[in-house]
Amino acid sequence: MTDLTHQPAWAKLQALASEIKDAHMRDWFAADPSRAEKMQAEACGLFVDYSKNRVNDEVMAALFDLAKAQGVEHHREAMFGGKAINTTENRAVLHTALRNFSGEPVMVDGEDVMPEVLATLEKIKAFTASVHSGEHKGYTGKAVKQIVAIGIGGSFLGPKIMTEALKPHTHHAVKVHFVANVDGCHIHDVLASVDHEETLVVMSSKSFSTQETLQNTLTAKAWFLGQGGKQEDIAKHFVAVSSNVKAATEFGIAEENIFPMWDWVGGRYSLWSAIGLPISLALGFDNFKGLLEGAHDMDKHFRDAPFESNLPVILAVLGVWYRNFFDAQSHVMLPYYHYLRGLPAYVQQLDMESNGKQVTQNGDVVDWQTGPIIWGSEGTNGQHSFHQLIHQGTSVIPADFMLPLNVPNQNDTHHAMLASNCFGQTQALMQGKTFDECYADLSDKGLDEDARNALAQHKTMPGNKPSNTILFDSLTPQTLGALVAMYEHKVFVQGVIWQVNSFDQWGVELGKVLGNQVLDGIQGKAESESFDASTQHLIRRFRNANAPS
Ligand code: G6Q
Numbered sequence: 001m002t003d004l005t006h007q008p009a010w011a012k013l014q015a016l017a018s019e020i021k022d023a024h025m026r027d028w029f030a031a032d033p034s035r036a037e038k039m040q041a042e043a044c045g046l047f048v049d050y051s052k053n054r055v056n057d058e059v060m061a062a063l064f065d066l067a068k069a070q071g072v073e074h075h076r077e078a079m080f081g082g083k084a085i086n087t088t089e090n091r092a093v094l095h096t097a098l099r100n101f102s103g104e105p106v107m108v109d110g111e112d113v114m115p116e117v118l119a120t121l122e123k124i125k126a127f128t129a130s131v132h133s134g135e136h137k138g139y140t141g142k143a144v145k146q147i148v149a150i151g152i153g154g155s156f157l158g159p160k161i162m163t164e165a166l167k168p169h170t171h172h173a174v175k176v177h178f179v180a181n182v183d184g185c186h187i188h189d190v191l192a193s194v195d196h197e198e199t200l201v202v203m204s205s206k207s208f209s210t211q212e213t214l215q216n217t218l219t220a221k222a223w224f225l226g227q228g229g230k231q232e233d234i235a236k237h238f239v240a241v242s243s244n245v246k247a248a249t250e251f252g253i254a255e256e257n258i259f260p261m262w263d264w265v266g267g268r269y270s271l272w273s274a275i276g277l278p279i280s281l282a283l284g285f286d287n288f289k290g291l292l293e294g295a296h297d298m299d300k301h302f303r304d305a306p307f308e309s310n311l312p313v314i315l316a317v318l319g320v321w322y323r324n325f326f327d328a329q330s331h332v333m334l335p336y337y338h339y340l341r342g343l344p345a346y347v348q349q350l351d352m353e354s355n356g357k358q359v360t361q362n363g364d365v366v367d368w369q370t371g372p373i374i375w376g377s378e379g380t381n382g383q384h385s386f387h388q389l390i391h392q393g394t395s396v397i398p399a400d401f402m403l404p405l406n407v408p409n410q411n412d413t414h415h416a417m418l419a420s421n422c423f424g425q426t427q428a429l430m431q432g433k434t435f436d437e438c439y440a441d442l443s444d445k446g447l448d449e450d451a452r453n454a455l456a457q458h459k460t461m462p463g464n465k466p467s468n469t470i471l472f473d474s475l476t477p478q479t480l481g482a483l484v485a486m487y488e489h490k491v492f493v494q495g496v497i498w499q500v501n502s503f504d505q506w507g508v509e510l511g512k513v514l515g516n517q518v519l520d521g522i523q524g525k526a527e528s529e530s531f532d533a534s535t536q537h538l539i540r541r542f543r544n545a546n547a548p549s
Pocket of ligand 1: 153205206267268505508
């Protein structure tokens with residue numbers, strides 16, 4: 001395959017980037033009253049205005065050409081078709097099958113995975129209903145009121161953030177507490193706040209070998225037994241989600257309490273699988289299913305819509321434009337909706353773990369930039385802190401603003417203010433404020449000429465800062481599903497363009513191995529000489545501080 005930088009579209013984009021380097025979006029808007037209307041797209045309840053980007057029709061056409069030349073369409077079909085596109089782990093990538101309501105089979109190695117997927121959904125549905133109705137009882141006959149959901153990374157972020165985002169849809173039969181980190185403060189605080197007779201622990205680990213999750217579950221088990229529960233009562237209070245059924249049963253989870261998942265579900269793409277069980281418990285199965293339905297709609301859109309109106313493709317190529325032709329280091333996510341405040345962290349894992357890669361699928365070191373740093377937080381809070389750097393810093397930081405047009409149970413003034421700030425920021429970033437405008441503003445401040453010039457210089461806002469604005473009617477489960485799937489496919493398209501494997505995570509795996517090795521050093525099970533000098537010192541210091549006196 002031709003390398004990215006040898007594609008004719010790449011050379012064309014380089015030429016276009018230098019051609020428009022000094023052009024200002026402000027002038028483009030003034031020259032073309034139809035710009036906003038031309039540069040918007042809508043699907044699955046999501047409206048995307050991408051007119052405040054440093055692109056014109058020619059740039060967009062060349063970006064779509066690049067995506068085509070890099071084989072996005074072919075790779076997209078390979079993913080949906082169950083081909084082993086995760087080449088380093090020799091696995092299919094089929095989170096789309098988990099939300100496939102088309103009735104069509106999805107084949108992996110000659111076998112249709114849909115019967116198992118649908119059976120697992122039924123199991124989630126039945127279990128959720130039995131917990132909510134009180135039919136599922138703890139060992140003393142009490143109904144479950146508290147869920148402690150233990151898992152980390154992909155087995156945590158999706159369930160936690162989706163549950164938070166859909167708070168207005170909460171089912172009030174149970175309260176769900178999420179615990180991820182091995183830092184004991186968290187699990188101890190949570191366990192101290194619940195009654196063991198009314199508590200169900202959901203342990204989620206695809207591999208069933210993650211240190212943090214195993215330890216937190218052991219702590220929860222010891223707590224349960226310490227409170228008066230017996231070994232034979234564990235089955236009523238502990239369930240697990242895992243692809244490693246053998247390890248889960250060996251750990252002591254009853255086989256009927258294990259919700260399966262499969263190798264072809266990547267951790268960061270797993271909220272749609274039984275890893276989403278806590279979402280179903282928190283919101284009710286219908287809302288969990290709504291999330292899946294919204295994602296399925298986005299899958300259809302991504303698969304069928306022409307690139308020119310394809311939301312994930314549009315967002316992906318814009319990201320490539322800034323990353324590879326404007327040297328943008330990062331991309332900021334700015335949800336203007338409190339309940340969606342976790343989305344930046346969700347997309348951070350999705351994007352950075354998928355496209356934080358330095359070799360191509362063939363194993364050659366890339367000589368172009370790949371995934372950006374993803375960061376952000378809820379508006380308007382950021383406006384009072386880090387937006388400063390987006391407005392006047394020296395890097396290009398493309399931004400995604402998002403806002404629901406309607407919010408439940410809220411005073412209109414608050415929401416109007418939220419919207420005005422969101423739109424106002426996109427406008428300010430695009431237009432900026434010229435020196436002359438700043439100078440004029442200072443006319444009545446009693447400054448002498450030099451002071452007025454100097455201050456106007458500091459106040460000048462270059463503008464020309466790119467942003468997308470994503471609007472939706474209100475954040476329903478369906479809309480949220482579509483929104484998350486849109487970002488999944490955006491990341492996929494970028495990975496194809498950058499020629500990387502977006503579905504492995506060797507850096508994360510290394511962290512897991514090292515965590516266990518160093519633990520052996522700390523616990524005196526491994527010779528500390530096997531570590532580098534700095535790590536040896538750190539281990540020694542820790543051991544000395546914790547030595548029995
Ligand atoms: C996701 C990552 C990672 C993973 C966690 C938990 O893509 O690889 O975040 O989900 O390390 O792994 P387990 O589910 O196997 O415990």
